[in-house]
Amino acid sequence: MTRLDDATYLDHIRTESARFAAVLAECAPDARVPSCPEWDASDLLWHLGEVQHWWHHVVTTRPAPPESYVEPERPASWAGLRSFFDEWHDRFLTELAAADPAEAAWSWSSNPGHHNIAFTYRRQAHEALIHRLDAELAAGTTSPLPADLATDGVDEVLDVMYGGLPEWGRFDGEPLYVEYRTSDTGRSVWAQLGTFSGTAPDGTVRTGEPDQHVVPAPSVAADVVVTGTADRLDGWLWHRYDATGITIDGDPEVWARAAEVLGQAIE
Secondary structure (H helix, E strand, O other), X not given: OOOOOHHHHHHHHHHHHHHHHHHXXXXXXXOXXXXXXXXXXXXXXXXXXXXXXXXXXXXXXOOOOHHHOOOOOOOOOHHHHHHHHHHHHHHHHHHHHHOOOOOEOOOOOOOHHHOEHHHHHHHHHHHHHHHHHHHHHHHOOOOOOOHHHHHHHHHHHHHHHOOOOOOOEEEEEEEEEEEEEEOOOOEEEEEEEEEEEEEOOOOOEEEEEEEEEEEOOOOOOOOEEEEEOXXXXXXXXXXXXXXXXXXXXXXXXXXXXXXXXXXXXXX
16 A cells, blocks of 8 residues: 555545645636546536535544435636635534544445545545646646555556455456556555455346456566556546556556556546
């Protein structure tokens, strides 16, 4: 795991959210967001504001599940959306900074180790980072993702966003491995390929679906090595960048299986 310290995550939430708001302040409300085609700039602003409103509730009511959460009403105007974001970003940061990362808190993750405030620190740093990039794409200009957070982001997107395993599911790993290397920061994240099976609570049976999970570096060579700078690799895994600057070396059939997993939509 490439985890950063919690104070660094908190600082990234603050700085990436500030950049997000500053970029959107210069955008037309109806500017399209190419990385989220169904959204315009006002939808993007509302989304991150609502997300931070939600996690403010999670932090302030910890460790209870968010059953008492009341969805906010979306402001009708651009100015109202900006005010809503500013208010709830400040309130969220204040509460999060005062919380001990080790304290128990609700999380949507199926991993019991994620049911704490530390999960919120990390997840919301990456949420702010990727949506800052969305804002820049809407504005027609981008700036590099911070190398430390993007390096951690390669691990986070593969492990948390793609690698969840519900209690009712089973991962059957195969001896097939993909190594994701950040060329500028010298880190690697390994993923093992396999299949997912299980019966969902609603009775839906899922069998042999392509899946992958992050694993410690095995004592074998990778079947596929994917290389790029932390900025390009993180943004590419999040479907925000194209494959410019990404190299993929190894077994094309193994990569086809990995690419099928990575083709799933994430926000």
